[in-house]
Amino acid sequence: xxxxxxxxxxxxxxxxxxxxxxxxxxxxxxxxxxxxxxxxxxxxxxxxxxxxxxxxxxxxxxxxxxxxxxxxxxxxxxxxxxxxxxxxxxxxxxxxxxxxxxxxxxxxxxxxxxxxxxxxxxxxxxxxxxxxxxxxxxxxxxxxxxxxxxxxxxxxxxxxxxxxxxxxxxxxxxxxxxxxxxxxxxxxxxxxxxxxxxxxxxxxxxxxxxxxxxxxxxxxxxxxxxxxxxxxxxxxxxxxxxxxxxxxxxxxxxxxxxxxxxxxxxxxxxxxxxxxxxxxxxxxxxxxxxxxxxxxxxxxxxxxxxxxxxxxxxxxxxxxxxxxxxxxxxxxxxxxxxxxxxxxxxxxxxxxxxxxxxxxxxxxxxxxxxxxxxxxxxxxxxxxxxxxxxxxxxxxxxxxxxxxxxxxxxxxxxxxxxxxxxxxxxxxxxxxxxxxxxxxxxxxxxxxxx
Numbered sequence: 001x002x003x004x005x006x007x008x009x010x011x012x013x014x015x016x017x018x019x020x021x022x023x024x025x026x027x028x029x030x031x032x033x034x035x036x037x038x039x040x041x042x043x044x045x046x047x048x049x050x051x052x053x054x055x056x057x058x059x060x061x062x063x064x065x066x067x068x069x070x071x072x073x074x075x076x077x078x079x080x081x082x083x084x085x086x087x088x089x090x091x092x093x094x095x096x097x098x099x100x101x102x103x104x105x106x107x108x109x110x111x112x113x114x115x116x117x118x119x120x121x122x123x124x125x126x127x128x129x130x131x132x133x134x135x136x137x138x139x140x141x142x143x144x145x146x147x148x149x150x151x152x153x154x155x156x157x158x159x160x161x162x163x164x165x166x167x168x169x170x171x172x173x174x175x176x177x178x179x180x181x182x183x184x185x186x187x188x189x190x191x192x193x194x195x196x197x198x199x200x201x202x203x204x205x206x207x208x209x210x211x212x213x214x215x216x217x218x219x220x221x222x223x224x225x226x227x228x229x230x231x232x233x234x235x236x237x238x239x240x241x242x243x244x245x246x247x248x249x250x251x252x253x254x255x256x257x258x259x260x261x262x263x264x265x266x267x268x269x270x271x272x273x274x275x276x277x278x279x280x281x282x283x284x285x286x287x288x289x290x291x292x293x294x295x296x297x298x299x300x301x302x303x304x305x306x307x308x309x310x311x312x313x314x315x316x317x318x319x320x321x322x323x324x325x326x327x328x329x330x331x332x333x334x335x336x337x338x339x340x341x342x343x344x345x346x347x348x349x350x351x352x353x354x355x356x357x358x359x360x361x362x363x364x365x366x367x368x369x370x371x372x373x374x375x376x377x378x379x380x381x382x383x384x385x386x387x388x389x390x391x392x393x394x395x396x397x398x399x400x401x402x403x404x405x406x407x408x409x410x411x412x413x414x415x416x417x418x419x420x421x422x423x424x425x426x427x428x429x430x431x432x433x434x435x436x437x438x439x440x441x442x443x444x445x446x447x448x449x450x
Contacts (some may be wrong), residue, residue, distance in 0.1 A: 016361035023352045023360035030349035045334040050346040056447040062106025070436035077215030097191040105227030114183035122155040131169045139316030145325040147332045163269035183228030190232025196239035203246040206379040209423040216422035221439035222354040235413040257297035261304025276393040283389030287382045343404035350408040358431035362421030390417030
Protein backbone atom coordinates (compact mmCIF):
# COMPACT_ATOMS: atom_id res chain seq x y z
CA UNK A 1 0.00 0.00 0.00
CA UNK A 2 1.46 3.37 -1.01
CA UNK A 3 1.76 6.21 1.46
CA UNK A 4 -0.74 9.05 1.16
CA UNK A 5 0.50 12.26 -0.49
CA UNK A 6 2.26 14.73 1.80
CA UNK A 7 -0.59 17.23 1.46
CA UNK A 8 -3.11 14.60 2.61
CA UNK A 9 -0.95 13.63 5.56
CA UNK A 10 -0.71 17.24 6.75
CA UNK A 11 -4.46 17.70 6.24
CA UNK A 12 -5.06 14.59 8.34
CA UNK A 13 -2.76 15.87 11.07
CA UNK A 14 -4.54 19.24 11.12
CA UNK A 15 -7.89 17.48 11.42
CA UNK A 16 -6.50 15.32 14.26
CA UNK A 17 -5.31 18.42 16.10
CA UNK A 18 -8.72 20.02 15.61
CA UNK A 19 -10.41 16.94 17.10
CA UNK A 20 -8.05 16.99 20.09
CA UNK A 21 -8.64 20.74 20.52
CA UNK A 22 -12.41 20.24 20.43
CA UNK A 23 -12.06 17.57 23.12
CA UNK A 24 -9.96 19.94 25.23
CA UNK A 25 -12.59 22.66 24.77
CA UNK A 26 -15.28 20.26 25.95
CA UNK A 27 -13.28 19.64 29.13
CA UNK A 28 -12.76 23.37 29.68
CA UNK A 29 -16.47 24.11 29.27
CA UNK A 30 -17.34 21.24 31.62
CA UNK A 31 -14.96 22.66 34.24
CA UNK A 32 -16.28 26.23 33.97
CA UNK A 33 -19.97 25.36 33.78
CA UNK A 34 -19.58 22.73 36.47
CA UNK A 35 -17.79 25.16 38.75
CA UNK A 36 -20.63 27.67 38.32
CA UNK A 37 -23.35 25.08 39.01
CA UNK A 38 -21.55 23.73 42.06
CA UNK A 39 -20.88 27.20 43.47
CA UNK A 40 -24.43 28.44 42.96
CA UNK A 41 -26.64 25.38 43.35
CA UNK A 42 -24.47 22.74 45.07
CA UNK A 43 -26.12 19.97 43.06
CA UNK A 44 -23.11 18.30 41.42
CA UNK A 45 -21.62 16.79 44.59
CA UNK A 46 -18.10 16.92 43.20
CA UNK A 47 -15.46 19.42 44.27
CA UNK A 48 -13.57 19.71 40.98
CA UNK A 49 -16.18 19.16 38.28
CA UNK A 50 -16.46 17.20 36.15
CA UNK A 51 -14.10 14.90 38.10
CA UNK A 52 -14.74 13.49 41.54
CA UNK A 53 -11.52 15.01 42.87
CA UNK A 54 -9.96 17.70 45.05
CA UNK A 55 -7.51 20.37 43.95
CA UNK A 56 -4.31 19.30 45.71
CA UNK A 57 -0.99 19.91 43.94
CA UNK A 58 1.50 17.40 45.33
CA UNK A 59 4.45 15.13 44.66
CA UNK A 60 4.97 11.67 46.07
CA UNK A 61 7.21 8.61 46.14
CA UNK A 62 5.80 7.45 42.81
CA UNK A 63 6.66 10.69 40.98
CA UNK A 64 10.18 9.79 39.76
CA UNK A 65 9.07 6.35 38.59
CA UNK A 66 6.02 7.75 36.78
CA UNK A 67 8.15 10.28 34.91
CA UNK A 68 10.73 7.61 34.04
CA UNK A 69 8.10 5.21 32.69
CA UNK A 70 6.49 7.98 30.66
CA UNK A 71 9.79 9.08 29.12
CA UNK A 72 10.78 5.50 28.31
CA UNK A 73 7.48 4.65 26.61
CA UNK A 74 7.41 7.89 24.62
CA UNK A 75 11.01 7.50 23.50
CA UNK A 76 11.13 3.78 22.80
CA UNK A 77 7.57 2.42 22.97
CA UNK A 78 6.59 2.56 19.28
CA UNK A 79 9.89 1.09 18.05
CA UNK A 80 10.03 -1.64 20.70
CA UNK A 81 6.39 -2.57 20.12
CA UNK A 82 7.10 -2.96 16.42
CA UNK A 83 10.07 -5.33 16.93
CA UNK A 84 9.41 -7.55 19.92
CA UNK A 85 8.14 -11.10 19.37
CA UNK A 86 4.38 -11.09 19.92
CA UNK A 87 4.25 -13.02 23.17
CA UNK A 88 7.14 -11.03 24.58
CA UNK A 89 5.30 -7.85 23.61
CA UNK A 90 2.23 -8.95 25.57
CA UNK A 91 4.35 -9.63 28.65
CA UNK A 92 6.21 -6.34 28.25
CA UNK A 93 2.93 -4.44 27.84
CA UNK A 94 1.56 -5.91 31.06
CA UNK A 95 4.79 -5.22 32.97
CA UNK A 96 4.95 -1.63 31.72
CA UNK A 97 1.26 -1.02 32.44
CA UNK A 98 1.87 -2.34 35.96
CA UNK A 99 4.83 0.00 36.42
CA UNK A 100 2.83 2.97 35.08
CA UNK A 101 -0.23 2.25 37.22
CA UNK A 102 1.72 1.54 40.40
CA UNK A 103 3.87 4.64 40.02
CA UNK A 104 0.84 6.86 39.48
CA UNK A 105 -0.95 5.34 42.47
CA UNK A 106 2.12 5.86 44.67
CA UNK A 107 2.25 9.55 43.79
CA UNK A 108 -0.42 9.76 46.51
CA UNK A 109 1.59 7.50 48.84
CA UNK A 110 0.95 3.92 49.92
CA UNK A 111 -1.90 4.60 52.32
CA UNK A 112 -3.73 7.30 50.42
CA UNK A 113 -2.98 5.93 46.95
CA UNK A 114 -3.40 2.18 47.43
CA UNK A 115 -4.11 0.66 50.85
CA UNK A 116 -6.82 3.12 51.86
CA UNK A 117 -8.73 3.26 48.58
CA UNK A 118 -11.00 0.26 49.20
CA UNK A 119 -11.46 0.76 52.94
CA UNK A 120 -13.40 4.05 52.95
CA UNK A 121 -17.01 4.09 54.19
CA UNK A 122 -18.51 3.54 50.69
CA UNK A 123 -16.21 0.67 49.73
CA UNK A 124 -16.32 -3.11 49.66
CA UNK A 125 -13.93 -3.97 52.47
CA UNK A 126 -16.13 -2.32 55.09
CA UNK A 127 -18.68 -5.16 54.81
CA UNK A 128 -16.33 -8.17 54.83
CA UNK A 129 -17.48 -9.06 58.34
CA UNK A 130 -21.09 -9.33 57.19
CA UNK A 131 -20.19 -12.16 54.80
CA UNK A 132 -18.99 -14.70 57.36
CA UNK A 133 -21.91 -16.88 56.19
CA UNK A 134 -21.60 -16.37 52.45
CA UNK A 135 -24.74 -18.23 51.29
CA UNK A 136 -26.88 -16.41 53.88
CA UNK A 137 -25.40 -13.04 52.87
CA UNK A 138 -26.22 -13.68 49.21
CA UNK A 139 -29.79 -14.71 50.02
CA UNK A 140 -30.18 -11.54 52.07
CA UNK A 141 -28.28 -9.23 49.70
CA UNK A 142 -31.24 -7.48 48.08
CA UNK A 143 -32.80 -6.70 51.47
CA UNK A 144 -30.11 -4.12 52.18
CA UNK A 145 -29.86 -2.23 48.87
CA UNK A 146 -32.47 0.50 49.39
CA UNK A 147 -31.72 3.33 51.80
CA UNK A 148 -33.86 3.02 54.92
CA UNK A 149 -33.72 -0.77 54.92
CA UNK A 150 -32.12 -2.46 57.96
CA UNK A 151 -28.34 -2.12 57.70
CA UNK A 152 -28.21 -0.71 54.15
CA UNK A 153 -25.11 -1.54 52.16
CA UNK A 154 -22.53 1.19 51.49
CA UNK A 155 -22.93 2.91 48.14
CA UNK A 156 -20.50 0.79 46.10
CA UNK A 157 -21.73 -2.50 47.55
CA UNK A 158 -25.37 -1.59 46.93
CA UNK A 159 -24.52 -0.29 43.47
CA UNK A 160 -23.15 -3.59 42.16
CA UNK A 161 -24.21 -7.23 42.01
CA UNK A 162 -22.56 -9.25 44.80
CA UNK A 163 -19.74 -10.79 42.72
CA UNK A 164 -17.83 -7.54 43.26
CA UNK A 165 -18.01 -7.84 47.04
CA UNK A 166 -17.55 -11.63 47.00
CA UNK A 167 -14.21 -11.14 45.22
CA UNK A 168 -12.83 -9.24 48.20
CA UNK A 169 -14.44 -11.65 50.65
CA UNK A 170 -12.60 -14.52 48.93
CA UNK A 171 -9.32 -12.58 48.98
CA UNK A 172 -9.80 -12.06 52.72
CA UNK A 173 -10.48 -15.78 53.27
CA UNK A 174 -7.38 -16.64 51.27
CA UNK A 175 -5.33 -14.65 53.78
CA UNK A 176 -4.91 -11.57 51.55
CA UNK A 177 -6.60 -9.27 54.03
CA UNK A 178 -6.86 -5.50 54.12
CA UNK A 179 -6.74 -2.61 51.71
CA UNK A 180 -3.18 -3.22 50.58
CA UNK A 181 -3.91 -6.65 49.15
CA UNK A 182 -7.24 -5.50 47.71
CA UNK A 183 -5.56 -2.56 46.00
CA UNK A 184 -2.75 -4.77 44.71
CA UNK A 185 -5.36 -7.17 43.27
CA UNK A 186 -7.12 -4.36 41.40
CA UNK A 187 -3.87 -2.96 39.99
CA UNK A 188 -2.38 -6.32 39.03
CA UNK A 189 -5.51 -7.68 37.38
CA UNK A 190 -6.54 -4.29 35.99
CA UNK A 191 -3.22 -3.90 34.16
CA UNK A 192 -3.95 -7.06 32.16
CA UNK A 193 -6.81 -5.25 30.39
CA UNK A 194 -4.33 -3.74 27.94
CA UNK A 195 -3.08 -7.25 27.08
CA UNK A 196 -6.63 -8.47 26.46
CA UNK A 197 -7.33 -5.57 24.13
CA UNK A 198 -4.12 -6.24 22.22
CA UNK A 199 -5.07 -9.91 21.81
CA UNK A 200 -8.50 -8.92 20.48
CA UNK A 201 -7.18 -6.26 18.10
CA UNK A 202 -4.63 -8.68 16.64
CA UNK A 203 -7.31 -11.34 16.15
CA UNK A 204 -9.99 -9.05 14.74
CA UNK A 205 -7.91 -6.50 12.82
CA UNK A 206 -4.23 -7.35 12.39
CA UNK A 207 -0.97 -7.53 14.28
CA UNK A 208 0.40 -4.29 12.84
CA UNK A 209 -2.46 -2.26 14.31
CA UNK A 210 -2.20 -4.08 17.62
CA UNK A 211 1.49 -3.22 17.82
CA UNK A 212 0.76 0.43 17.01
CA UNK A 213 -1.90 0.52 19.72
CA UNK A 214 0.29 -1.07 22.40
CA UNK A 215 2.12 2.06 23.69
CA UNK A 216 -1.18 3.96 23.93
CA UNK A 217 -2.83 1.17 25.90
CA UNK A 218 0.16 0.98 28.24
CA UNK A 219 0.41 4.73 28.82
CA UNK A 220 -3.30 5.45 29.14
CA UNK A 221 -4.35 8.29 31.47
CA UNK A 222 -7.01 5.82 32.67
CA UNK A 223 -4.26 4.26 34.81
CA UNK A 224 -4.80 7.11 37.28
CA UNK A 225 -8.11 5.44 38.19
CA UNK A 226 -7.15 1.81 37.65
CA UNK A 227 -4.83 2.21 40.65
CA UNK A 228 -6.49 1.31 42.83
CA UNK A 229 -10.23 0.99 42.15
CA UNK A 230 -12.39 -2.09 41.72
CA UNK A 231 -13.44 -0.76 38.31
CA UNK A 232 -9.93 -1.50 37.03
CA UNK A 233 -10.52 -5.13 37.96
CA UNK A 234 -13.95 -5.04 36.27
CA UNK A 235 -12.34 -3.58 33.13
CA UNK A 236 -9.92 -6.51 32.91
CA UNK A 237 -12.63 -9.16 33.30
CA UNK A 238 -14.77 -7.49 30.61
CA UNK A 239 -11.77 -7.08 28.30
CA UNK A 240 -10.78 -10.74 28.56
CA UNK A 241 -14.35 -11.83 27.83
CA UNK A 242 -14.13 -9.99 24.49
CA UNK A 243 -10.56 -11.14 23.81
CA UNK A 244 -11.46 -14.81 24.27
CA UNK A 245 -14.53 -14.35 22.09
CA UNK A 246 -12.31 -12.81 19.41
CA UNK A 247 -10.05 -15.87 19.52
CA UNK A 248 -13.08 -18.15 19.26
CA UNK A 249 -14.74 -16.43 16.30
CA UNK A 250 -11.50 -16.19 14.34
CA UNK A 251 -11.00 -19.92 14.47
CA UNK A 252 -8.19 -20.25 17.04
CA UNK A 253 -10.19 -22.71 19.13
CA UNK A 254 -13.88 -23.11 19.85
CA UNK A 255 -12.97 -23.77 23.50
CA UNK A 256 -12.16 -20.07 23.95
CA UNK A 257 -15.91 -19.42 23.59
CA UNK A 258 -16.61 -21.18 26.89
CA UNK A 259 -14.09 -18.98 28.68
CA UNK A 260 -15.57 -15.91 27.04
CA UNK A 261 -19.07 -16.82 28.17
CA UNK A 262 -17.87 -17.52 31.70
CA UNK A 263 -16.13 -14.14 31.95
CA UNK A 264 -19.05 -12.28 30.40
CA UNK A 265 -21.36 -13.85 32.97
CA UNK A 266 -18.97 -12.75 35.71
CA UNK A 267 -18.82 -9.27 34.18
CA UNK A 268 -22.60 -8.94 34.47
CA UNK A 269 -22.40 -9.93 38.15
CA UNK A 270 -19.60 -7.46 38.85
CA UNK A 271 -21.46 -4.44 37.46
CA UNK A 272 -25.02 -4.07 36.17
CA UNK A 273 -23.96 -1.52 33.56
CA UNK A 274 -21.38 -3.81 32.01
CA UNK A 275 -24.09 -5.93 30.46
CA UNK A 276 -23.61 -3.37 27.67
CA UNK A 277 -20.43 -5.24 26.76
CA UNK A 278 -22.75 -7.44 24.74
CA UNK A 279 -22.46 -4.68 22.11
CA UNK A 280 -18.68 -5.00 22.00
CA UNK A 281 -18.94 -8.78 21.84
CA UNK A 282 -21.47 -8.52 19.03
CA UNK A 283 -19.05 -6.29 17.12
CA UNK A 284 -16.34 -8.92 17.54
CA UNK A 285 -18.64 -11.50 15.97
CA UNK A 286 -19.66 -9.16 13.15
CA UNK A 287 -16.11 -8.13 12.36
CA UNK A 288 -14.68 -11.59 11.79
CA UNK A 289 -17.35 -14.15 12.49
CA UNK A 290 -18.38 -16.57 9.82
CA UNK A 291 -21.54 -15.87 7.88
CA UNK A 292 -22.85 -19.17 9.13
CA UNK A 293 -21.46 -19.49 12.66
CA UNK A 294 -20.57 -23.00 13.74
CA UNK A 295 -22.89 -24.28 16.44
CA UNK A 296 -20.14 -25.55 18.78
CA UNK A 297 -18.72 -22.12 19.77
CA UNK A 298 -22.25 -20.81 20.32
CA UNK A 299 -23.13 -23.75 22.56
CA UNK A 300 -19.86 -23.41 24.49
CA UNK A 301 -20.34 -19.65 24.92
CA UNK A 302 -23.87 -20.11 26.26
CA UNK A 303 -22.73 -22.92 28.55
CA UNK A 304 -19.99 -20.70 29.98
CA UNK A 305 -22.36 -17.77 30.22
CA UNK A 306 -24.79 -19.78 32.34
CA UNK A 307 -22.29 -20.68 35.07
CA UNK A 308 -22.07 -17.48 37.14
CA UNK A 309 -25.79 -16.54 36.90
CA UNK A 310 -26.73 -20.10 37.88
CA UNK A 311 -24.43 -20.11 40.90
CA UNK A 312 -25.69 -16.78 42.21
CA UNK A 313 -29.32 -17.56 41.45
CA UNK A 314 -29.12 -20.89 43.29
CA UNK A 315 -27.43 -19.07 46.16
CA UNK A 316 -30.49 -16.82 46.41
CA UNK A 317 -29.51 -13.60 44.62
CA UNK A 318 -32.00 -12.27 42.04
CA UNK A 319 -30.10 -10.08 39.53
CA UNK A 320 -33.22 -8.39 38.15
CA UNK A 321 -34.56 -7.61 41.62
CA UNK A 322 -31.15 -6.26 42.60
CA UNK A 323 -31.11 -3.94 39.60
CA UNK A 324 -34.66 -2.74 40.27
CA UNK A 325 -33.77 -1.90 43.86
CA UNK A 326 -30.53 -0.25 42.76
CA UNK A 327 -32.50 2.19 40.59
CA UNK A 328 -34.54 3.11 43.67
CA UNK A 329 -31.38 3.52 45.76
CA UNK A 330 -29.73 5.60 43.04
CA UNK A 331 -32.51 8.16 42.97
CA UNK A 332 -32.73 8.21 46.77
CA UNK A 333 -29.20 9.60 46.89
CA UNK A 334 -27.21 12.19 44.99
CA UNK A 335 -28.06 10.46 41.72
CA UNK A 336 -31.56 11.87 42.04
CA UNK A 337 -30.19 15.39 42.58
CA UNK A 338 -27.31 15.64 40.14
CA UNK A 339 -28.62 17.42 37.00
CA UNK A 340 -28.91 15.16 33.96
CA UNK A 341 -28.66 18.20 31.66
CA UNK A 342 -25.08 18.81 32.82
CA UNK A 343 -23.80 15.28 33.28
CA UNK A 344 -25.11 13.90 29.99
CA UNK A 345 -22.35 15.85 28.23
CA UNK A 346 -19.91 16.43 31.09
CA UNK A 347 -19.54 12.65 31.41
CA UNK A 348 -18.00 12.78 27.94
CA UNK A 349 -15.50 15.34 29.21
CA UNK A 350 -14.55 12.82 31.90
CA UNK A 351 -14.03 10.28 29.12
CA UNK A 352 -11.68 12.68 27.35
CA UNK A 353 -9.62 12.91 30.53
CA UNK A 354 -9.26 9.14 30.96
CA UNK A 355 -8.56 8.39 27.31
CA UNK A 356 -6.57 11.51 26.42
CA UNK A 357 -6.28 13.82 23.41
CA UNK A 358 -4.79 11.10 21.23
CA UNK A 359 -7.97 9.07 21.54
CA UNK A 360 -10.07 12.06 20.48
CA UNK A 361 -7.95 12.28 17.35
CA UNK A 362 -8.12 8.52 16.91
CA UNK A 363 -11.90 8.57 17.12
CA UNK A 364 -11.94 11.12 14.31
CA UNK A 365 -9.94 8.70 12.19
CA UNK A 366 -12.27 5.90 13.27
CA UNK A 367 -15.20 7.86 11.89
CA UNK A 368 -13.35 8.44 8.62
CA UNK A 369 -12.56 4.72 8.34
CA UNK A 370 -16.20 3.81 8.86
CA UNK A 371 -17.36 6.38 6.33
CA UNK A 372 -14.81 5.14 3.76
CA UNK A 373 -14.82 1.48 4.73
CA UNK A 374 -14.85 0.36 1.09
CA UNK A 375 -11.61 2.16 0.31
CA UNK A 376 -9.60 1.89 3.54
CA UNK A 377 -7.65 -1.29 4.40
CA UNK A 378 -9.91 -4.02 5.74
CA UNK A 379 -8.00 -4.27 9.02
CA UNK A 380 -8.59 -0.57 9.72
CA UNK A 381 -12.32 -0.84 9.03
CA UNK A 382 -12.54 -3.84 11.38
CA UNK A 383 -10.74 -1.94 14.12
CA UNK A 384 -13.01 1.05 13.54
CA UNK A 385 -16.11 -1.12 13.95
CA UNK A 386 -14.82 -2.53 17.24
CA UNK A 387 -14.02 0.93 18.60
CA UNK A 388 -17.37 2.26 17.42
CA UNK A 389 -19.18 -0.53 19.28
CA UNK A 390 -17.40 0.44 22.51
CA UNK A 391 -18.29 4.08 21.93
CA UNK A 392 -21.92 3.11 21.33
CA UNK A 393 -22.01 1.14 24.58
CA UNK A 394 -20.58 4.15 26.42
CA UNK A 395 -23.16 6.50 24.89
CA UNK A 396 -26.01 4.15 25.86
CA UNK A 397 -24.69 4.15 29.43
CA UNK A 398 -24.54 7.94 29.30
CA UNK A 399 -28.07 8.43 27.98
CA UNK A 400 -29.48 6.01 30.57
CA UNK A 401 -29.03 8.61 33.30
CA UNK A 402 -27.62 5.94 35.63
CA UNK A 403 -24.09 7.29 35.22
CA UNK A 404 -24.11 10.86 36.44
CA UNK A 405 -20.57 11.74 37.62
CA UNK A 406 -17.66 9.51 38.62
CA UNK A 407 -17.61 8.10 35.09
CA UNK A 408 -13.85 8.61 34.98
CA UNK A 409 -13.85 5.48 37.17
CA UNK A 410 -17.10 3.74 36.23
CA UNK A 411 -16.42 3.83 32.49
CA UNK A 412 -12.88 2.41 32.63
CA UNK A 413 -14.07 -0.85 30.98
CA UNK A 414 -15.41 1.07 27.96
CA UNK A 415 -12.43 3.44 27.82
CA UNK A 416 -9.99 0.57 27.27
CA UNK A 417 -11.68 -0.19 23.95
CA UNK A 418 -11.53 3.41 22.71
CA UNK A 419 -7.75 3.57 23.10
CA UNK A 420 -6.98 1.24 20.12
CA UNK A 421 -8.24 4.04 17.86
CA UNK A 422 -4.83 5.63 18.47
CA UNK A 423 -3.31 2.95 16.23
CA UNK A 424 -4.69 4.92 13.28
CA UNK A 425 -2.66 8.03 14.14
CA UNK A 426 0.56 9.26 12.56
CA UNK A 427 3.39 10.75 14.65
CA UNK A 428 2.81 8.46 17.66
CA UNK A 429 5.54 9.95 19.86
CA UNK A 430 3.91 13.36 19.85
CA UNK A 431 0.55 11.91 20.82
CA UNK A 432 2.12 9.69 23.47
CA UNK A 433 3.77 12.76 24.97
CA UNK A 434 0.37 14.43 25.23
CA UNK A 435 -1.12 11.31 26.84
CA UNK A 436 1.65 11.05 29.42
CA UNK A 437 1.58 14.76 30.21
CA UNK A 438 -2.17 14.65 30.83
CA UNK A 439 -1.91 11.68 33.20
CA UNK A 440 0.98 13.22 35.14
CA UNK A 441 -0.78 16.57 35.47
CA UNK A 442 -4.03 14.98 36.63
CA UNK A 443 -2.30 12.83 39.20
CA UNK A 444 -0.08 15.59 40.58
CA UNK A 445 -2.56 18.47 40.58
CA UNK A 446 -5.66 16.61 41.79
CA UNK A 447 -6.38 14.13 44.54
CA UNK A 448 -8.76 11.70 42.90
CA UNK A 449 -11.36 9.85 44.90
CA UNK A 450 -14.40 7.62 44.56
